[in-house]
Amino acid sequence: MALRVLFTGEDLARVRLASRADPLWETVLSVHRLRDRQADHVYGPWRRQQLRAGEPVPGSLRALIPRRGYFPDFLNPPEASAGWHAGLEAVRATPRARLRAELALVGREARASGWPSALVDGDPAALVRLTDDLDRHYRRAVGATSTWSGIETTVAADLASRTRQLLAGGVHELLQGLRPVLRWNPPVLEADYPVAREVRLGGRGLLLIPSYFCWRGPVMLADQRLSPVLVYPVRHEPREPADFGALGRLLGATRARVLRRAATGATTGDLSRALDISLASASQHARVLRESGLVHSVRRGNEVVHSLTPAGRALLPHDDGRR
Numbered sequence: 001m002a003l004r005v006l007f008t009g010e011d012l013a014r015v016r017l018a019s020r021a022d023p024l025w026e027t028v029l030s031v032h033r034l035r036d037r038q039a040d041h042v043y044g045p046w047r048r049q050q051l052r053a054g055e056p057v058p059g060s061l062r063a064l065i066p067r068r069g070y071f072p073d074f075l076n077p078p079e080a081s082a083g084w085h086a087g088l089e090a091v092r093a094t095p096r097a098r099l100r101a102e103l104a105l106v107g108r109e110a111r112a113s114g115w116p117s118a119l120v121d122g123d124p125a126a127l128v129r130l131t132d133d134l135d136r137h138y139r140r141a142v143g144a145t146s147t148w149s150g151i152e153t154t155v156a157a158d159l160a161s162r163t164r165q166l167l168a169g170g171v172h173e174l175l176q177g178l179r180p181v182l183r184w185n186p187p188v189l190e191a192d193y194p195v196a197r198e199v200r201l202g203g204r205g206l207l208l209i210p211s212y213f214c215w216r217g218p219v220m221l222a223d224q225r226l227s228p229v230l231v232y233p234v235r236h237e238p239r240e241p242a243d244f245g246a247l248g249r250l251l252g253a254t255r256a257r258v259l260r261r262a263a264t265g266a267t268t269g270d271l272s273r274a275l276d277i278s279l280a281s282a283s284q285h286a287r288v289l290r291e292s293g294l295v296h297s298v299r300r301g302n303e304v305v306h307s308l309t310p311a312g313r314a315l316l317p318h319d320d321g322r323r
Contacts, residue, residue, distance in 0.1 A: 003218065004188050007206075008187070008201065008202070014205025015171050015174065018159070020155065020156070021155040023142065024087040025080070025211055026212055029215075031061050031065040032215075033213050036067050038215055046147065050140070059133075061134065063110040063115040077091060096120075103120050155211070155212060157234075158234040162174055172184070178232060181233060182218060182232060189230075201228050207229045209232070211232065211234065212234055247260070247315070258282065259294060260316065262295055262306045263316060266306055267304060267305050271285070293311050
């Protein structure tokens with residue numbers, strides 16, 4: 001079975017690339033990766049970390065996002081391109097008529113859970129609870145600094161490559177470059193798909209969204225009346241082992257040690273004692289890191305406490321915080 005996306009000349013002129021990773025698509029697809037246990041070589045460490053945390057996927061998400069098959073389009077609104085909060089508000093504002101239409105298509109497992117009925121009946125608390133569950137799962141499994149940093153880095157690398165293809169050879173080279181996941185045979189873009197499906201773009205164009213948690217095949221919204229979106233899997237390169245010496249070569253050995261020590265919070269005195277340097281030297285290194293946006297310093301009485309900003313934490317090797 002295959003997905004066939006039919007382009008017109010107008011559609012080719014309206015092909016767009018997403019500007020960044022989409023937090024709602026990543027959140028929804030992460031539920032699949034937790035449940036199907038595919039690609040352990042890619043997602044295994046992340047999946048085991050989630051299992052160790054002891055928080056299963058919320059029941060509402062298990063009901064509406066099955067291991068395979070249809071999940072409601074309203075979970076992935078276009079507003080999410082502006083950020084997580086904008087996307088979540090759009091989900092929360094889904095009209096009841098749309099909820100009823102899309103939830104009528106969910107599978108037997110979802111209907112047995114009772115969740116679709118509560119949403120279709122217009123219970124405001126049910127929609128609030130669903131978005132609260134989405135938010136909790138996002139913050140734990142996707143939006144955590146180390147995870148989201150990896151997602152952004154991988155997606156940004158894919159977008160840089162696609163942009164080069166677009167600039168070098170236009171839309172045809174961009175679409176051709178989606179092989180082997182998608183096959184461009186003008187005017188049709190094809191892919192293996194769980195069901196036979198044909199999508200006629202009809203001059204509306206197509207938004208291409210690269211995704212970290214998408215695996216093997218693309219995903220499209222089920223309702224063809226919605227603005228066409230195609231989510232495709234990025235290429236996952238083997239992760240190099242953390243090199244703790246590299247940070248020292250970048251920042252200097254002492255400053256790198258200050259950054260690592262600040263990962264768990266440290267006063268200037270703590271830095272001085274742990275690194276066996278003078279208070280003046282510790283203060284100066286912390287000041288340079290603070291002015292570079294890597295460290296945040298707060299005065300507490302007679303002490304100054306230094307901690308990492310998201311940028312500083314992202315700079316550490318991935319398993320640095322566990323040393």
